[in-house]
Amino acid sequence: MKKVVITGGSGLLGPAVIREFLDHGYHVVNADIKKPVEELCQTVIVDLQNLGEVYGVLAGADAVVHLAAIPVAYSHPNEVTFQNNVMSTYNILEAAGNLGIKKAVISSSESSYGVVFSRKGLEPAYVPVDEDHPQLPDDSYGFSKIVNEKNADMIHLRTGMQVVSMRLGNVITPEMYSNFPSFINDPEQRKVIVWSYIDARDAASAFRLAVEKDGLGSVALNIANDDTSMNIESKTLMNTIFPNIPLKKELTGYETLLSNEKAKRLLGWQPVHEWRKYVTVN
Numbered sequence: 001m002k003k004v005v006i007t008g009g010s011g012l013l014g015p016a017v018i019r020e021f022l023d024h025g026y027h028v029v030n031a032d033i034k035k036p037v038e039e040l041c042q043t044v045i046v047d048l049q050n051l052g053e054v055y056g057v058l059a060g061a062d063a064v065v066h067l068a069a070i071p072v073a074y075s076h077p078n079e080v081t082f083q084n085n086v087m088s089t090y091n092i093l094e095a096a097g098n099l100g101i102k103k104a105v106i107s108s109s110e111s112s113y114g115v116v117f118s119r120k121g122l123e124p125a126y127v128p129v130d131e132d133h134p135q136l137p138d139d140s141y142g143f144s145k146i147v148n149e150k151n152a153d154m155i156h157l158r159t160g161m162q163v164v165s166m167r168l169g170n171v172i173t174p175e176m177y178s179n180f181p182s183f184i185n186d187p188e189q190r191k192v193i194v195w196s197y198i199d200a201r202d203a204a205s206a207f208r209l210a211v212e213k214d215g216l217g218s219v220a221l222n223i224a225n226d227d228t229s230m231n232i233e234s235k236t237l238m239n240t241i242f243p244n245i246p247l248k249k250e251l252t253g254y255e256t257l258l259s260n261e262k263a264k265r266l267l268g269w270q271p272v273h274e275w276r277k278y279v280t281v282n
Helices: 014-023 051-058 078-099 140-159 174-182 200-212 234-241 261-267
Strands: 003-007 027-032 042-045 063-066 103-109 162-168 218-223
Touching: 003 014, 014 027, 014 200, 051 078, 063 078, 063 200, 078 103, 078 140, 103 140, 103 200, 140 162, 140 218, 162 200, 200 218, 200 261, 218 261
Parallel strands: 003 027, 003 063, 027 042, 063 103, 103 162, 162 218
Antiparallel strands: none
């Protein structure tokens, strides 16, 4: 039985990722600064900014999935967000690489493109936003994700460890679908995330597949569902909010504007939890 350490397993996305690995026969350890609401597996309380503690919790692991982070901009002073997110990721990758762990998956973000938390009203350069889109954040959260992706490149070059950086869209847990009626018909809401979302269970399957797939090197992947989170067709959303933004493909329905094609191609991944399965549309 392979052992995977999941950091931040007590957070929003953590339980879904833990369940995914448990359901597929892994021995899972949750490494977090707090106990989870529901104890799905062993939890080890760890300060991820302490490199020695990180070595301790990763010892004997076959893979590490790094979810732990301050998850948004401006919830903490800028330097606190940057230090926490960068140093915890550095320590995870440094320890994992030196311990001979072969697979790591880290949480990056669509915020790295710069639109989400922009204070200057940055708009997408084009849609669908793919992994080649410019990364131009003016906040320490988005910038920390870029640094972490570069850290992944560095540790792969040095040790050969495979590191997949997941540029997650807005994570939605099942209970959060009750919020959807409040915004699905209002194009002004959620425009900074190009109306994207990712069901936590679909994100979890992508994380597992990234551990199981070989030969990926160091790569960043957008993780989003196939559709937007809106009850308005994607072309109408763009014409209403971003009429001058170039379209890289013809829009014919409710398709996602945060491209997930690369993740689907490289991982053999297919999201299945569309929001319409859980929300009544009037």
